[in-house]
Amino acid sequence: MSKRKPNSRHRRGSAQPTLSQVAELAGVSPITASRALNDPERVNAATRQRILDAMERIGYVPNLVAGSLASARSRFIAVIVPSLANAVFIEVIQGLQATFEAAGYQILLGNTDYDIEREHQLVRTFLGWSCSALVTAGLRHSPACRELLAGCDRPVMEVMELGEALNLNVGLDHREAGGRMARHLLERGYRDIVYVGARMADDYRAGMRYAGHRATLEAAGLEPRLLELDRLGSLEAGAQGLDRVRERFPRTEAIHFANDDLATGALLHALRLGLRIPGDVAIAGFNGLPLGQHVTPRLTTIHSPRGTMGRLAAEQVLRCLAGDEVEARQQDVGFELRIGEST
Amino acid sequence: MSKRKPNSRHRRGSAQPTLSQVAELAGVSPITASRALNDPERVNAATRQRILDAMERIGYVPNLVAGSLASARSRFIAVIVPSLANAVFIEVIQGLQATFEAAGYQILLGNTDYDIEREHQLVRTFLGWSCSALVTAGLRHSPACRELLAGCDRPVMEVMELGEALNLNVGLDHREAGGRMARHLLERGYRDIVYVGARMADDYRAGMRYAGHRATLEAAGLEPRLLELDRLGSLEAGAQGLDRVRERFPRTEAIHFANDDLATGALLHALRLGLRIPGDVAIAGFNGLPLGQHVTPRLTTIHSPRGTMGRLAAEQVLRCLAGDEVEARQQDVGFELRIGEST
DNA sequence: TACAACGATGATAGCGCTAACATGATAGCG
């Protein structure tokens, strides 16, 4: 029933207390109240306390959206990963999150589901949020996305792998890692070796490891064999992978799996089947997930420092944001062969 | 060297193309350009195409910060969890994320690290971002945080457990789940049963499961035994838990672990030690993680539908945001006893 | 004592967008 007053045209807003109200209560101007929060040193201690009290009293919550618009910068860091189902990305995210959060930044998490177009969309959205920096998992982007990232005038960090990066880069050499494991298998005397990947068109870093693996085998005069599964890595997929390898390549002595999930799934499945490991078949993985280190026999794998990768990447970005000179735009976190009893 | 012109006082902004520039190029007013994006039906098709072309041409990226300020609502959903190290939360987040993302919402992820004050801080920050709704893992909050949530005038969803919720609630009854597993162990004939928890002051839902476990044992006239570890659940901790139980309660017939990580860690450790399961000791867990279903013997556990929980919660929140009447503010997703060979 | 240097605070003017209302053209109706 209550008709809106005809004169007062607008009345919007969220009915939340505003900085102006705080300022009025404290008897200062809004800008001083703003400074009390964002640049406390520039405000007289007594005045500041009066302002903080007023905020407390009326339950003021800063409107960060307004602040970001006015200052043209947010305290958001965009983080874009291809999947949340993979423990590897989670650990990198944890490293990023802890470091950024400690510096007062909030993470905007995006999940591409291995869709490169989706990534482009996410980058647009995050730029629309005036994020301070972007972190993406991997170096592969659609051309439009790459252009957007190159021209966005803020730190762009690409993690997980090393290569021709747009700007900042922290990761490891997957090709080399794949080669390293292949060499280990050769050193152990295995000759009939199969590499098992899972959707390597999407998980292209697994493809890079395979490339290293293949090159090593070829250099040794052996014929590389590849089995590719059409679903992402999981324990279940690993079990299936083992079955398929035994069916297709019955003389196989060793299986080099694209990751620990696959490898552990195969290992547990092999135990169920009563196979001896590595007597009947040797199994190797990649990642160094805890899981593989708790089974018997322990999984031979290549450990990558994922938490560290996230932390280093975040520190690098923070340094950039602080305006410090960044010494190394590219950082190799390396990897480590961990030999268990499975090979 | 180039002195700023003395008259033009300000010149800020990000040098990014704006809607006004798009509008000018397309020969319409800014509001029409705005509508072409946010409410396409209300704009003539030809005009709309002209506007979209103009956007494409100058590489316009919507400034979502400005849009949110003007409309007093963002498309953010705050999601607050106590940890990212636990697969359980990850799976809930995945369910939330997929559903919210499909509806055009962006998740703001917060990690409290089991610190209730940190949660309060996160809620403040997220409210400052004008998030459309909040999702928190669990019902426990600091009084100030609870007050903030109660008065924030947007959907608040509490997931994971059921109880006295602020507003919306999707979860399961942990007390009942703990009781259910205890009953199973009793039915199997075990009498000397130990419950192993890990930092239950923090992981208080594990404490609720223990309460159900204890009640069931007491009702059967048995004395409940508890072993608490001072670190969070992990395979490693589970192995340690088994050792401690065997040392402290040598006659133990069955161990009810607070979660699958602990249980699986113990199970694998037991196999390493050459113990028979369940002959020497029976092992049960909670969660229904894939891991436990791939070991031999398979782990007896209680499966909770975590992905579903996330999805249902998100759907409920979306319904609320759409203004639909919400039929049930509280939803029990239940749980399922999955009997493996470990008991 | 005059003047620069500094510290504390304020006035003004937007940031880029959209809600609310307004306008003008066209269509539908008896």
Place this chain on the structure above:
DNA sequence: CGCTATCATGTTAGCGCTATCATCGTTGTA
């Protein structure tokens, strides 16, 4: 043919905050 309904678009006025420049004492110094 005058009236209202509907559609397409425009005008106006902020959303709540902060960058920029301005002001006004106070202090230190020659």
